[in-house]
Amino acid sequence: MGLWEKRDDMIVHEVEPFNAEPPRGELADRVLTPVESFYSRNHGPIPELNPQAWRLRVGGLVDRPLELSLEELHARFTPRTLVATLQCAGNRRAGFIEVRDIPGEIPWGSAATSTAEWTGTSLADVLSVAGLGPHAAHVAFAAPDVSPLANPPQPYGGSITVQKALSGEVLLAWAMNGQPLPAVHGAPVRVVVPGYIGARSVKWVHRITVGQHPSDNYFQATAYRLLLAKTDPPTAGPADGLPLGAVAVNADILRPDDGDTLPAGPVQITGYAFTGDHHSITRVDVSLDGGRSWRPADLDDQISPWAWQHWRTILKLPVGDTEITARAWDTSGATQPESPVPLWNPKGYVNNSWARIRVTGQR
Ligand code: MTE
Numbered sequence: 001m002g003l004w005e006k007r008d009d010m011i012v013h014e015v016e017p018f019n020a021e022p023p024r025g026e027l028a029d030r031v032l033t034p035v036e037s038f039y040s041r042n043h044g045p046i047p048e049l050n051p052q053a054w055r056l057r058v059g060g061l062v063d064r065p066l067e068l069s070l071e072e073l074h075a076r077f078t079p080r081t082l083v084a085t086l087q088c089a090g091n092r093r094a095g096f097i098e099v100r101d102i103p104g105e106i107p108w109g110s111a112a113t114s115t116a117e118w119t120g121t122s123l124a125d126v127l128s129v130a131g132l133g134p135h136a137a138h139v140a141f142a143a144p145d146v147s148p149l150a151n152p153p154q155p156y157g158g159s160i161t162v163q164k165a166l167s168g169e170v171l172l173a174w175a176m177n178g179q180p181l182p183a184v185h186g187a188p189v190r191v192v193v194p195g196y197i198g199a200r201s202v203k204w205v206h207r208i209t210v211g212q213h214p215s216d217n218y219f220q221a222t223a224y225r226l227l228l229a230k231t232d233p234p235t236a237g238p239a240d241g242l243p244l245g246a247v248a249v250n251a252d253i254l255r256p257d258d259g260d261t262l263p264a265g266p267v268q269i270t271g272y273a274f275t276g277d278h279h280s281i282t283r284v285d286v287s288l289d290g291g292r293s294w295r296p297a298d299l300d301d302q303i304s305p306w307a308w309q310h311w312r313t314i315l316k317l318p319v320g321d322t323e324i325t326a327r328a329w330d331t332s333g334a335t336q337p338e339s340p341v342p343l344w345n346p347k348g349y350v351n352n353s354w355a356r357i358r359v360t361g362q363r
Pocket of ligand 1: 038039040041042043044086087088089143144145156157184185186197198199200201202203204
């Protein structure tokens with residue numbers, strides 16, 4: 001096993017803070033990503049918290065502030081289980097970096113996306129015990145990991161709207177794929193916000209504050225925002241650019257791998273497709289001619305409204321170099337844009353341009 005009990009062949013972008021994704025083929029053909037393959041995104045050192053000493057404080061615009069131990073969280077609420085995909089907003093940033101460099105940001109490939117079965121308490125259940133005040137509009141999460149990358153350095157945090165927080169699907173999760181949540185994924189308890197960028201799924205959560213405004217934490221107010229291409233990130237302040245929440249429709253090719261050499265002839269192409277809040281994937285198309293003609297792929301069943309879907313198709317690979325492209329469509333009628341060029345932004349978020357790999361067919 002490698003660092004933090006991950007696979008030996010993880011692509012480790014950084015050891016400290018730990019940032020790693022599996023080889024993309026590892027995500028193919030199974031809905032649940034094994035914990036040892038699940039990508040990990042951190043902005044500071046991973047805290048190893050004592051579950052006995054851990055407390056969750058719920059305050060702000062609530063009628064009854066709460067302080068819950070792990071035992072109380074388990075005993076006072078009905079546990080919920082759901083399958084949800086987490087996708088980092090920086091997923092596929094490597095495709096942006098090919099357009100123009102993005103200094104200081106991790107060149108994530110396609111595998112900063114993974115899916116688990118999460119078990120925990122519904123945030124809505126906890127908020128209903130606390131009782132929301134009349135001006136409650138946002139629910140902020142705070143964690144103890146201090147990020148030196150924030151300006152100024154501060155513990156990690158983020159927020160979601162009250163509507164999302166009360167939707168029932170947002171979990172305070174303590175188990176992942178039926179096992180206790182590991183430290184690297186937020187033990188003893190993390191937030192899981194299905195359908196939203198991974199940044200909102202705050203790990204090691206220890207404080208929930210209900211307020212009138214979004215969190216002023218650096219990772220909500222300044223980072224994880226879509227800046228105009230001309231903005232220099234160090235000069236960006238809170239509220240510059242667009243905040244990110246729901247995930248955009250996206251797909252990628254998992255097998256074959258980019259750069260593979262394969263026997264010419266029938267080849268199976270497989271990948272994932274994923275879309276955000278309250279939408280589902282309706283179709284995935286694959287092309288061998290740069291998008292002049294497309295073929296629909298077979299979509300696996302959707303096992304949860306919050307999970308990705310795998311897709312596959314068999315195409316006839318010609319001899320020589322070929323570019324394979326794929327694009328997904330969702331129930332809002334949205335599809336992926338052709339090129340990353342007009343999507344490029346200085347922090348490199350939300351590259352949902354067509355999936356592209358280049359392979360060589362051999363006689
Ligand atoms: N929570 C804390 N406390 N600290 C972090 O650095 N990273 C966020 C989110 N929650 C982060 C966090 C980001 S950007 C992502 S994409 C997901 O956690 C990644 O979750 P994972 O490491 O369990 O895959």
